[in-house]
Amino acid sequence: MKKVLFVASEVVPFIKTGGLADVTGSLPKYFNKDEFDVRVMLPKYMAMSDEYKSQLKYKAHFYMDLAWRRQYVGILEMEYEGITFYFVDNEFYFAGTVPYGNIYEDIEKFAFFCKAALSSLPLLDFRPDIIHCHDWQTGLLPVYIKDIFMDNPFYHGIKTIMTIHNLKFQGIWDMKTVKDITGLNAKFFTPDKLEAYGDANYLKGGLVYADLITTVSESYADEIKYPFYGEGLDGLIRARQQSLVGIVNGIDYNEYNPETDPFLYQNYNAKNFRKEKIKNKRGLQEELGLAQNDKCFMIGIVSRLTDQKGFDLIDYVIEEICTEDTQLVVLGTGEEKYEHLFRHYAWKYSDRVSANIFYSNERSHKIYGACDAFLMPSMFEPCGLSQLMSLRYGTIPIVRETGGLRDTVVPYNEYESTGTGFSFHNYNAHEMLNAIRYAKTIYYDKKREWNKLIDRAMEVDFSWDKSAKRYEEIYRNI
Template structure:
């Protein structure tokens, strides 16, 4: 039986700020329980919902040196959906109203967490074969592991995997402070280890010391070897290319299921979407005060409103887009200029544009179920989950060919009658508009073809089952 420990800074259903939490919370359930014992270790944040905190049981505590500081480490446990979750407790580090604060305190917080993960293991009666680290917050785990191996037999033979969910976030701070916080020897603070451009870089250290490095789609694994996507680590990514692979994320097919989703007005499936899906659209038009016309092509956007997601392109052609026979429904928060841009167009074209500048899970499900198409023109996208949800709900994605979007959305080919969505290659506003207008043309003039695109998309399987198999292969090869 292979023992795997996931170490991460967030996980559904306990704490979530982004897609990382979905991966850490959903993936462990899908491993073959006969062959893999997968457990998860997280910080116990004060801002977790009370209902989860009340379910935790005390396991043990000890004191740990973090260089010259002596810190309390508590370990609590919870079995949830058949998976054992451990929570590392320390009120000094994990108080506050959100999981991440300013980077200077996060640097110390996650140094503490990384060291505590390893220090707790010998006391837990769980000896993992592999520790699977996620993002920069656990980047120090492989380094501490290397350091602990000297003179301590327990840690010998433990392998590590480092998964990069978004290379943009690396956990960078000055070397002197990081040395003082971590207590790691000078030996690690050199350019071929923890140091990058005279600073200490947690993610870089993790990538250097992990046995295997993965990222969340094949295309992104290739892209980060290039300067444009490499966030100054492209050289390192090329150096580690023989250990680097991409495995696409999945989504929870029970939670995202149009046939059983309780958030939507009318359930439907691949068999009856032609009749039933439309009822969700009419209901949403009514709810949001848009023109109630089920013939109109309705395009959805559920996203953080940031540059990374391509909203400068949308901004550039928004007036042109609003001349077309479409409706646009936007849900999300982010940069003020994009929030205000969508508010402005919702005011200017109240029949056509709805700007919901907040976030709500039930509303996102309504949008996936009601819209005909879904727009995701990202500048870069390590994996992306929204396009997978759209496909699941029979909402045709219109995406830029980058990262996970390129790997999961097959562009429509009108001659071969293949494809599950529409895509464009260059980061260019009018090329995006061209893709949207091509989608409009197919929607209005070739309805049968459109329905076939929807059907092919709904039949695709992007559940965690597939990803889990690929991770199992990776673990076995190690």
């Protein structure tokens, strides 16, 4: 039996700010239980809901040095959907209403978390063969194993895997402070280790010292070897490319299932969508005060409203997107200029644009179920989950060919009648607009072809089962 410990800063259903939490919360359920015992460790944030906090059981506690502070470490545990979760408790670090705050506070908080996670292992009845670290918040863990814990036989032979969910976030702060906080030996702060461009970089430490590196799609694994996507670490990624594997994320097919989804106005499946899916469009049009029109091409967007997600392209041609034969439904928060942009267009064209500048899980499901197409013109996208959800619901994705979007959406080919969506290659507003217009042409003029697109989209399998098998393979071979 191979024992694997996921260590992550956010995990569904306990705490979530993005796709990282979906991965660390869903993936462990899909491993073969006869061969793998996979457990998860995360911080016990004050921000967690009382529903979960009340179920935690005390496991152990101890005191640990971090820099000049002596800190309490509590370990609590809980079983949820068949998986054991461990929570690292310390109110000094994990108070507050959100999991992340100012970077200088987070730098110390996650140094504490990494050291506490490793220090707690001898007190658990679980010695992992592999520690699977996720993103920069756990980047110090592979480093600590090679330093402070090196001489303790308990830790000998434990392998580490570092997964990059988004290379943009690296955990960077000045070297002197990081030396003080982490207590790491000075030899670790050189350009071939934690130092990067004069500062200390947590993610870089993890990438240098982990036994294996994974990222969340094959295309992204390739892209980050080059300066445009490499965020200053492309040289290191190239140096370690033999140890780099890209595995596309999945989604939870029980939660995202149009046949049973409790949030939809009308459930449907791959057999009856021609008759039933339209009822979701009618329901959403009514709820959002849009013109009631079955025929109108409805585009959905569920996203953080940031440059990375391609909103500067949308900004450039939004007038052309919001033409009379199109409705646009947006859900999400982010940069103020984009929030204002969509609010303005919802005011200007109240019968065809709806700006929902907040986040609602229920509303997102309704958008996946109701829209004809889903727009994701990202500048870069390590994996992306929204396009997988839209495929599942037969809502045709229109995406830019980058990272996970390129790996999961097959461009429509009208001559061979293949493909599951529409895509464009260059980061260019008019190329995006052409893809939208092409999709509309098929939707309006070739209805049978459009329905076949939906057939193929709903057929593809991006459940966690597939990804879990790939991870199992690397766990066996490491």
